[in-house]
Amino acid sequence: xTKGLTKINLVALTFGFAFLYVPILILxxxxxxxxxxxxxxGGFSVKWYGELFQNEDLLQAxxxxxxxxxxxSTLSVILGTVAGFVMARFTSFRGRTLFSGMIYAPLVMPEVxxxxxxxxxxxxxxxxxxxxxxxxxxxxxxxxxxxxxxxSRLVSFDRSIEEAAQDLGATPFKxxxxxxxxxxxxxxxxxxxxxxxxxxxxxxxxxxxxxxxxDTLPVKIFSAVKLGVKPxxxxxxxxxxxxxxxxxxxxSIVQKRAMVERQRAERMAAAAND
Amino acid sequence: xNTASAARVPFEPWNDxxxxxxxxxxxxxxxxxxxxxxxxxxxxxYQREFFSLLGPSGCGKTTLLRMLAGFERPTSGRIELDGVDxxxxxxxxxxxxxxxxxxxxFPHMTVEENIAFGLRQDGVPKEERNRRVExxxxxxxxxxxxxxxxxxxxxxxxxxxALARSLVKKxxxxxxxxxxxxxxKKLREQTQFELMNIQEQVGITFVIVTHDQEEAMTVSSRIxxxxxxxxxQVATPTEIYEYPxxxxxxEFIGDVNVFEGRLSDVAPDHVVIxxxxxxxxxxxxxxxxxALGATVxxxxxxxxxxxSLTAPEQPDxxxxxxxxxxxxxxxxxxxxxxxLADGKKVTAAVANRTRLRDRPITWNDEVYLSWAADSxxxxxx
Numbered sequence: 282x283t284k285g286l287t288k289i290n291l292v293a294l295t296f297g298f299a300f301l302y303v304p305i306l307i308l309x310x311x312x313x314x315x316x317x318x319x320x321x322x323g324g325f326s327v328k329w330y331g332e333l334f335q336n337e338d339l340l341q342a343x344x345x346x347x348x349x350x351x352x353x354s355t356l357s358v359i360l361g362t363v364a365g366f367v368m369a370r371f372t373s374f375r376g377r378t379l380f381s382g383m384i385y386a387p388l389v390m391p392e393v394x395x396x397x398x399x400x401x402x403x404x405x406x407x408x409x410x411x412x413x414x415x416x417x418x419x420x421x422x423x424x425x426x427x428x429x430x431x432x433s434r435l436v437s438f439d440r441s442i443e444e445a446a447q448d449l450g451a452t453p454f455k456x457x458x459x460x461x462x463x464x465x466x467x468x469x470x471x472x473x474x475x476x477x478x479x480x481x482x483x484x485x486x487x488x489x490x491x492x493x494x495x496d497t498l499p500v501k502i503f504s505a506v507k508l509g510v511k512p513x514x515x516x517x518x519x520x521x522x523x524x525x526x527x528x529x530x531x532x533s534i535v536q537k538r539a540m541v542e543r544q545r546a547e548r549m550a551a552a553a554n555d
Numbered sequence: 556x557n558t559a560s561a562a563r564v565p566f567e568p569w570n571d572x573x574x575x576x577x578x579x580x581x582x583x584x585x586x587x588x589x590x591x592x593x594x595x596x597x598x599x600x601y602q603r604e605f606f607s608l609l610g611p612s613g614c615g616k617t618t619l620l621r622m623l624a625g626f627e628r629p630t631s632g633r634i635e636l637d638g639v640d641x642x643x644x645x646x647x648x649x650x651x652x653x654x655x656x657x658x659x660x661f662p663h664m665t666v667e668e669n670i671a672f673g674l675r676q677d678g679v680p681k682e683e684r685n686r687r688v689e690x691x692x693x694x695x696x697x698x699x700x701x702x703x704x705x706x707x708x709x710x711x712x713x714x715x716x717a718l719a720r721s722l723v724k725k726x727x728x729x730x731x732x733x734x735x736x737x738x739x740k741k742l743r744e745q746t747q748f749e750l751m752n753i754q755e756q757v758g759i760t761f762v763i764v765t766h767d768q769e770e771a772m773t774v775s776s777r778i779x780x781x782x783x784x785x786x787x788q789v790a791t792p793t794e795i796y797e798y799p800x801x802x803x804x805x806e807f808i809g810d811v812n813v814f815e816g817r818l819s820d821v822a823p824d825h826v827v828i829x830x831x832x833x834x835x836x837x838x839x840x841x842x843x844x845x846a847l848g849a850t851v852x853x854x855x856x857x858x859x860x861x862x863s864l865t866a867p868e869q870p871d872x873x874x875x876x877x878x879x880x881x882x883x884x885x886x887x888x889x890x891x892x893x894x895l896a897d898g899k900k901v902t903a904a905v906a907n908r909t910r911l912r913d914r915p916i917t918w919n920d921e922v923y924l925s926w927a928a929d930s931x932x933x934x935x936x
Contacts, residue, residue, distance in 0.1 A: 444626055445659035447646045449724065450676030463663045 353419035354476030361427025369435035396489030410492035583632035
């Protein structure tokens with residue numbers, strides 16, 4: 282029994298990681314390229330980063346993307362929590378299977394169809410396309426993810442703490458806000474983050490539902506690339522990768538710290554009990 | 556009032572015709588679909604009682620407790636508390652608190668916040684709230700742990716926080732759902748006594764649900780033994796143990812030897828049962844409601860049996876003969892499993908009062924098991 286790497290494991294691991302990360306590394310590498318040509322190395326430079334921050338157009342798109350992602354994920358958390366709550370708590374009402382199926386459907390629905398149908402809806406009710414329609418469109422697919430996260434959290438939720446709150450004098454309404462919500466808050470946060478990332482990189486549905494002047498960053502990148510990849514885009518992508526990486530690493534460090542702290546406290550309690 | 560003389564007056568409001576029941580459960584039925592969880596139940600509980608609902612799982616005891624708390628509504632019947640019909644009052648408006656089996660502490664609040672939660676709901680001012688929380692922490696000996704979160708406490712400490720939280724509002728009745736079920740044996744026994752002391756200190760009526768008969772015997776003023784949604788017997792621990800009213804109760808509480816027989820002599824102060832199963836006549840110095848010739852059962856507790864190698868003075872009555880089949884040495888007691896001539900097994904428990912015996916009884920010995928006239932109970936159902 283060996284826990285170290287055998288040769289075959291090492292090869293498999295290398296290929297696996299290479300497959301995942303070589304394209305990204307190449308992108309990052311060329312974002313520091315002096316040359317305008319993407320695939321020819323012309324020396325180290327950060328000039329594309331500088332140009333990026335001169336590019337009003339891209340900055341505007343980035344701002345729209347963040348605004349849209351924040352609004353859509355907040356709305357998704359509210360609606361998704363309600364939907365997840367109903368699915369977890371009301372387990373036997375007429376049409377429940379249909380209802381839960383309809384909540385999951387957007388997860389597997391081709392984005393082209395979702396986008397097209399939303400476009401048709403907005404056109405038919407004559408709603409001018411802009412940030413509002415994009416928020417609605419993004420919420421419509423993000424809330425399904427939140428609903429799934431919240432539902433699975435509530436399934437393992439100890440209902441007796443809600444009963445205890447009511448027993449001590451809190452109305453069911455108040456119990457939801459002072460007991461249930463704080464306890465499931467981590468699920469809401471992760472649902473929000475998930476929605477945020479999904480919204481941030483969505484291209485297809487966004488293209489269908491955005492109006493002129495409301496291009497998001499991914500849409501901008503997508504259309505820019507059609508005219509040839511500029512090193513600026515590489516720089517922009519590198520920044521996005523950095524933001525996501527920092528976010529993920531921070532979240533996992535925070536979680537790990539909380540776990541270690543908790544274990545320490547439990548050991549202390551166990552020792553006090555002896 | 557003179558406390559010394561008051562202490563000598565036994566606490567038995569159920570025997571006092573003038574005493575008014577504090578909690579009245581009147582014709583309460585609760586069904587879930589086709590399943591009848593509680594079946595037309597009537598029960599009176601008096602103020603300051605420590606009342607146990609005892610029974611196997613699925614006997615309806617938890618459903619009854621949840622109806623008292625307000626989490627379930629009776630399908631029919633009514634529940635009165637201190638003269639007020641509670642049947643339709645929601646849990647958050649009842650002057651009743653509950654201690655949950657899982658303790659149900661709020662994980663995102665400290666111990667102090669947990670205990671203060673109920674007072675906060677009632678809008679108790681901050682100074683009084685702090686004072687009462689402090690009082691409760693002292694009562695359950697957790698003054699140093701107020702700032703901790705529930706996950707930083709041991710099982711026993713959590714149990715005491717749950718108790719403090721449910722007592723802080725001074726409810727008219729405290730409901731306890733298997734309160735000691737999650738503790739290990741030693742801690743449980745110790746906590747039983749703590750619970751009794753606390754109940755005496757706060758003077759609140761306790762209703763406890765348990766499946767642990769020892770726990771019920773230890774803490775209760777009275778026990779209701781339940782079976783399939785009905786009450787089999789309500790009585791003090793002593794009565795339940797010594798004078799069970801049915802085979803179900805006798806067998807549920809402790810160990811018992813039961814012999815089937817026929818009433819062959821009935822008098823107001825004694826009965827005689829002829830039991831083919833035991834191969835003896837049984838003389839019991841209490842009357843019975845059954846008629847001459849009826850089939851009845853005689854119940855004798857193992858510790859009431861005397862095990863002897865020689866025949867007792869009156870071998871015709873209350874004496875069976877058999878072979879020692881198995882011996883269990885428990886330290887304080889020795890358990891003998893004795894096989895009678897017809898194959899029936901009888902259990903006898905003998906206290907080991909001395910270390911050495913003149914002649915220890917051993918496997919395959921022929922022994923006589925005998926008991927006194929006041930030791931057996933006649934059961935008609």
